[in-house]
Amino acid sequence: MIFPRPAWEGFRARIAALPMQAQWWKRIFLGNASDVEMDGTSRVLISPELRTASGIEKDVMLLGMGSYFELWDAGAYAAQEAQAMKGDMPDVFKDFSF
Numbered sequence: 001m002i003f004p005r006p007a008w009e010g011f012r013a014r015i016a017a018l019p020m021q022a023q024w025w026k027r028i029f030l031g032n033a034s035d036v037e038m039d040g041t042s043r044v045l046i047s048p049e050l051r052t053a054s055g056i057e058k059d060v061m062l063l064g065m066g067s068y069f070e071l072w073d074a075g076a077y078a079a080q081e082a083q084a085m086k087g088d089m090p091d092v093f094k095d096f097s098f
Contacts, residue, residue: 001065001068001069001070001071002036002044002062002068002069002070002071003067003068003069004067004068007067007068008033008068010067011068012030012033015029015030016030032050032053034047034050046071054071054072054073055073055076056071056072056073057073057075058074059073059074059075060072060073060074061073061074061077063077
C-alpha cells in the first residue's frame with residue numbers, strides 16, 4: 001500500500017493503537033514501512049527489498065483505493081482478479097446501487 005503522508009499518519013496511528021495481541025501485525029505494517037521519494041522524472045522508486053517482499057517483478061498495476069494506492073505485480077493482480085470474478089459478489093454489494 002502506498003499512502004500520501006496525511007493518510008499514512010492516520011493509518012499509522014490506528015495501527016499503533018491496536019492491542020498487544022496484534023503486536024506481530026503492528027510489526028508487519030509499521031516495521032516494514034518506508035518513505036519513498038519521486039525522482040527527477042516523477043517516478044516513485046521502490047526498494048529491491050520491498051519489491052521482493054511484495055512479489056513485484058517487472059510490470060505493475062497501480063490502483064487508486066480512495067485514501068491510498070495499492071501497487072501489485074501485474075500478473076499477480078490479474079490472477080487475483082480472475083479468481084474474484086469467478087466467485088459471487090460479496091453480500092455488502094447486494095443492496096448497492098451503481
